[in-house]
Amino acid sequence: MIINALSLGFSYGNGKEVLKDVTFTLRSESMTVLLGRNGAGKSTLFRLMLKSLMPKNGVITVDGISLDSIENRNLAKVFSYIPQSSYMEFSYTVLDTILMASSSRLSLFSSPGKKEKEEARALLALFNIESLCDRTMENLSGGERQLVLIARAMMQKASFIILDEPTSNLDYGNQLMVLETLERLNREGIGIIYSTHNPELALSYASSILILDKGMISSYDSPEKLVESGTLQKLYGKNLYIDKVFTGENERYVCIPK
């Protein structure tokens, strides 16, 4: 599946342009990181992709079909979404939370049955968290919560998972665990798009990095090329030492201020 954004522009009520002439292509085999400073327009871009906001200019297409002409129910097969904080006021169990993602497959008056429940349990088993099934979401640790939300996104069976800062509020171990899980899902053919403020993790867990600066794309390239061009130094206005490290299995990056 290919997502194309062409000359996207968006501004909120105050008239200030949040996104300007944003053009990019995403493929379901890629793991793309959205990097940018606070207020660069990352969350707005996600909201445009989810059709929760409409662009002032430009268009987003899914395999050549405009997002406008795709019904919400069908859009659920394209993108699943994990917000930065998915706090539900009422304490749902892990199983109930995952089953919510089956809504697009069910008719108006039906509810998840045996088949959906088995599917949800299988997803929990996939992430080795089947013991959490009957626990309530508010009683989970940050890392467990994020894994449950990833399982919920998987339940939706969408081609892409969009994650808004999935590693914020997590300890370092859980950050790595979440990103390794996403990397694994990407290898299995699910497109991953996530935003982060951590350049080291962005470089280490991405096939391409899209940098948004003041609402415009300042760079969209592979981690290697981004390091070579010194784009990160320009983005943050800091002198950074960035190097690639071979861990034996993978290539990871270190990013230290000079």
Add this chain to the structure above:
Amino acid sequence: MKKTDERKGKMLIFIVLFILSILISFQIGRYPVSPVELVRILISRIIPIEESWPSQAETVVFNIRLPRIALSSVIGASLALSGLLLQQVFRNPMASQDVLGSASASAFGASLALLMGANYMMVSLSSFLFGILSLLLIILISSRIRKKDSFTLVLCGIMVSSLFTSATSFVKLVADTNETLPAITYFLMGSLSSFRTSDLILVFTVTLVASIPMILISWRINLLSLSEEEAISMGVNMTRLRFVSITASTLLTASSVAAAGQIGWIGLVIPHFTRMICGSNTKITVPASMLLGASFLTLVDTLARSLTTSEIPIGILTSFVGAPFFLYLIRREANRT
């Protein structure tokens, strides 16, 4: 599997509680009916048996207590479901008809219609329209406030409630002091004593029309707890779901207010108790809240008509339960944030 059985067991408890509350309510009152007498009277309508009870007992059971129990059950169920829907729509455990001011608005609509000498149908309609108006007002105000926590919503509700309470005071001010004013005042206190059969049929019809679709989509009501983006990405039409839920909730409150006046706090307290017992899944909490609401109001109404020689307006008794519970919720929310 274990969890599903547990939920079914809890639903059974709610059903048993409802049946018990009905049986208790049938027996208690100024004319007591013994359990054996009650069972025989009820069975006599199905199987012809020898009449061993005084004819007054049969009159009390079928002509006085049965319609009253039916009304208290329907109104209790309506108010509880209405409150639950509002809590889901506003994603806020402190939302209810009383807190958001929609009960005051519905009461104002009903008082205004009473002032004009309208019939039950018009009282219901006016109550519904003002109820909807108040919720639109709340949505409009909260959409312009960035901080959307429980307390902001409560403050908006206080404002809306105060507006409509003042409007009701004005209606009372201009009402005829001999006839309309006492009728409006007693009506506002909430009571199930002055119902007519036509009211009963209408309130039943409205409750069925509003609650059956909600029971059918009870699982989908869970999705209102999601954020806008999460719901859209799951293919949920949030605007439609919210609209249907708010309309049903307001219809349920309006028909209850028009039939029995302002009976407060059930919409806040009952959904909370239900969630405490069976969790948050609305597939369970929708029918469970309705059953618990029906049981609660039936029992409170039994107290209202039997505690003292003259009947106590039921709204007074529900407030005794609701107001302390609201304080408990405020304390819990404050400690959480």
